[in-house]
Amino acid sequence: MIREVEYNGTIIKYELERKKVKNINLRIKPDLTVAVSANRRVSMKYIDSFVLKKADFILKAIESFKKADKIELKPNFSEEDFLKLINYEFDRTYNLFLKYNISKPILKLRKMKSRWGSCNFVKGIITLSYNLIYCTEEQIRYVIIHEFSHLLVHNHSEDFYNIVKIYVPDYKRIRKEMNKINLR
Numbered sequence: 001m002i003r004e005v006e007y008n009g010t011i012i013k014y015e016l017e018r019k020k021v022k023n024i025n026l027r028i029k030p031d032l033t034v035a036v037s038a039n040r041r042v043s044m045k046y047i048d049s050f051v052l053k054k055a056d057f058i059l060k061a062i063e064s065f066k067k068a069d070k071i072e073l074k075p076n077f078s079e080e081d082f083l084k085l086i087n088y089e090f091d092r093t094y095n096l097f098l099k100y101n102i103s104k105p106i107l108k109l110r111k112m113k114s115r116w117g118s119c120n121f122v123k124g125i126i127t128l129s130y131n132l133i134y135c136t137e138e139q140i141r142y143v144i145i146h147e148f149s150h151l152l153v154h155n156h157s158e159d160f161y162n163i164v165k166i167y168v169p170d171y172k173r174i175r176k177e178m179n180k181i182n183l184r
């Protein structure tokens, strides 16, 4: 089960597994997911607050994992080719999503520090990060599919990833690779 807690405006996601452990265990896996295992008797509220107490440690550990695994940032495209690709993929994805009866979202590009994209499904705006210029075509395609899928499902539930999976079957691998890209 994936859960989220908010710490000073930062969302910390963790994977909760119920296991026969003494109380609660928390570890950060090399792919940067936060894994928590807890006994069935421990309440959700308690687990969330436990993760929050460890938030500082978690964020620092993720940061140092990223540094150790740092991928050097080099743009993969010229500015012109990048914009062409983004527009091309955006239109291509819209065509794939036509069958869901969505109206065409507005595309915005902007500097975003910690995200690759976002979707304002109320206003019908998909915002993509200029940092995608450091990504591969495959990664860019995934981010655009991801944001379009939010027009249909607004959270990161199983329903959401079931849609993503239709278009990007190996999204997990792509997401892992993208998590290693250090933007700072």
Ligand SMILES: [Zn+2]
Pocket: 146, 150, 156
């Ligand atoms: Zn999302």
